[in-house]
Amino acid sequence: MSIKRVGIVGSGIMGSGIAETAAVHGFEVVLRSRAQSTADGMVAGMEKSLARQVEKGKLPEAEREAALARVSAVSDLGALAECDLVIESVVEDLGVKKHLFSELDRICADHVVLATNTSTLPVVDLAMETGRPDKVCGVHFFNPAPVMSLVEVVRPITASDDTIALARSFAEACDKTPVVVKDQAGFIVNALLFPYLNNAVRLLEQGVASTADIDAAMKGGCGFPMGPFALLDLVGLDTSLAILDALYAEFRDPNYAAVPLLRRMVSAELYGRKSGRGFFDYRK
Ligand SMILES: NC(=O)c1ccc[n+]([C@@H]2O[C@H](COP(=O)([O-])OP(=O)(O)OC[C@H]3O[C@@H](n4cnc5c(N)ncnc54)[C@H](O)[C@@H]3O)[C@@H](O)[C@H]2O)c1
DSSP states (O other): OOOOEEEEEOOSHHHHHHHHHHHHTTOEEEEEOSSHHHHHHHHHHHHHHHHHHHHTTSSOHHHHHHHHHTEEEESOGGGGGGOSEEEEOOOSOHHHHHHHHHHHHHHSOTTOEEEEOOSSSOHHHHHTTSSOGGGEEEEEEOSSTTTOOEEEEEEOTTOOHHHHHHHHHHHHHTTOEEEEEESOTTTTHHHHHHHHHHHHHHHHHTTSSOHHHHHHHHHHHHOOSSOHHHHHHHHOHHHHHHHHHHHHHHHOOGGGSOOHHHHHHHHTTOOBGGGTBSSSBOOO
């Protein structure tokens, strides 16, 4: 099956980034958010993001216009019926995603592949909400999606070879490097990354050093492009906590047990860049 039209559900950091990536690479994109105003806001954000790329000389003006012309923003989930591939990127909550998959299964034609951008949740649980478990997989983009080159294609035990091949070819058509990974919490990247991020919060909690100094140490000492606190703020502290909780639920490894400070910061709605404040302050 060839993919012409891609549906994206969820208007957060990742939904917007995946939508932009797909549109720039020639796919028609139907963006769905629960509120039409948010869906329209995503398109406005995409216009700005693409304009910045034109200014930097990374994208010709004609391609910017063509990409935007391929995008439509909707609030009705039923508008995804004509898509060839649907990727959901809503909040990292199993109950919410399960409900969405059962609705997508009802709306989309039987041949359509339904994919999730989940960071850690069991993809098989989403597949089993549908009448097409062989056509459900993970397509895990990284943040920011237009920039990061990796896509983890997550293979639940229910998925067919054709589904995995289609997900791989979609990632390649978006100019990404796909890796295929078993449906196990955290896949490759987050299983390795989150103990490190969690332990950085532990060092802070123990008063070993400041956020700025821990970030400077990991950049200067390990050559990382950003420190752990800048990265946690970029990912979102609420999403990071959900990822750690899912990893801990699966493995019971103490390295995955979220440090209390992280949980308290989420309770205080200090989510990072998206809320204006996390470990650093972005409100200036
Ligand atoms: N942030 C990252 O770095 C990152 C990277 C890769 C994958 N992910 C995954 O992408 C997904 C989205 O994360 P994000 O960072 O874009 O989050 P976000 O907080 O920016 O956006 C979440 C979206 O979910 C929607 N939402 C919230 N509750 C909902 C509900 N009950 N029903 C339907 N929609 C609802 C919100 O309106 C919002 O559009 C998650 O599964 C996350 O694990 C995140």
